Amino acid sequence: MAAQIIANGVVTGCVFALVALAFGIVYGGLRILHIALGASYTAAAYFYQIARSLVTQPGREPNAVQILMSISFALFGAVVLSLLIEAAIYRPLYNRNAPPLVTFLASLGAYLVTVNMIGLLFGDETKMLSPFEMTSPFHLAGLVLSQMQALQIYLSLALVASFFLLLQKTSLGRNIRALSDNPVLYGVFGYDMPRTRLMVFSFSALLAGSASLLKAADVGTNPQVGLSAVLSGAVAVMIGAVNSFWGVLAGALLLGIAQNAVIYYFSAEWSDAATFAVLIVVLAFRRDGLFAPTLRAEER
């Protein structure tokens, strides 16, 4: 049973990893506690529903092309929303050199506005959006995984890997890493900070939107999912290590396994509590996260 819990935890953790990386590039690079990422996360699933109802005839199941079109539209919508939040809210605050907590509160406001707008338009109840019928589970070395779980693992690993390559091998990725490393110096060297910020927000929304669709295809969606997803992502970043790709990934997997263990041994209601219990325990012992390099006092 322990192996099955770990397997389920890894699946959950892979989806968390997408959100955690999305939160991590914004938090690491721009020092924004980006709660409004939850807006992109929630909106992606609803954009998908809008697109699907537009491209398919009523009463017919969508075919593969239509699903792909809807997915692209949903991700595009999430990115546009994220850029809108950056342009209308973060950028003016950044230009005014606003302190981080002011930006955080504005971000919280942006999240509240988006999510409650969605609630007003679509209702607060959970909506299912399973794209196709999933049957026969996989059996692998004594473990049982549903097809949806397998799909989640494949797609999120593929996304994580391509994001890793983007960060490591392209000049854009180098720019993003440089920005995370030292935002002030990045500007001093004359790099185009506004443009890099836009790229950071686009990729962050892209990753979060994909995670949202993967999750929604499995268990449906409601306007409240965004916050708990972003908080899990934030916790994964904090317990892993800010600005460390592998640290964030490990944090997300650890969190996924912890949540599934709690769901199995207690109940699903405690899973959010488990997230934060892990956060408090880890931060109490290692303030910079489990996988943070040990820094000298003057480097902090």
Add this chain to the structure above:
Amino acid sequence: MNYFFHLLILLEIYSILALSLNLLVGFAGSLTLAHGAFFGIGAYITALLLVSGRIGFVPAALLAVGGTASIASLLGLASLRFKGDRFVLASLAFQVLLTAVLVNWVRFTQGPFGIAGIPRPVVLGLRLVEQRDFAWFSTLISGGVLTFLVGVCRSPFGRALRAMRDDETALRVLGKPVIWLRFQAMTVSSGCAAAAGALYACYVRFVDPSSFTLDESIIILSMVVVGGSGNLRGPVIGAVVLTLLPEALRFASIPSASVGNVRMLVYGLALIVSMRYRPQGLAGDYPLD
């Protein structure tokens, strides 16, 4: 007329909440998202004690204040270690954990069904069933709590907190126990929030977990930052504005199912606009940092 008393009682409860959160946000400079939880712990302790029927309102409320302050000192421990973003997350963690406890510890809190039939307090042999009588009572209690809070803010302790917010190192150099100050601020602030919770439990006569979620914490925090933190009028103005703003929606004939959404939408907009154009709040003298 009853509606007027209802508004008055709400305003009193939210003024206590906003002014006590101000002690943490505006004075001690630690942004907290757990005030809804303190409010809830106070309300639940009062509700459980009053429903058991063995003690009256005042001892129940005092026990609630003491109990909440001791539970909050756990979060106070966290505040010793974390600052800035990490403390925001730690306080959020506290809030989420509390909601989970209220929902899941069914044997003690009756879970999502909540606790109903909380008796109104008896004063001078008269049970305060009428709205008007309870309004007098709550004005008396909240007047006391507010006076206490104003006294705390004006005391040397309040001045030390402001000094810590402005320059912690300097205060440490002067030999003030910075860590202990922060811990005390957390305890006093949560105790006052619990007093507001006690009033709330008696007034509504029903408590359930949905009244003390993260949304509630966000609402109280919005009152402080929109009104303006760091002084005494700001949070009260914030409480008045943000309590009356959604009440105005009541007359705008919005379907009751979407009232909650519209309310949070208004709070979100208020947060964005005030952070963008007036980060020190309507009447504040200290911009957050």
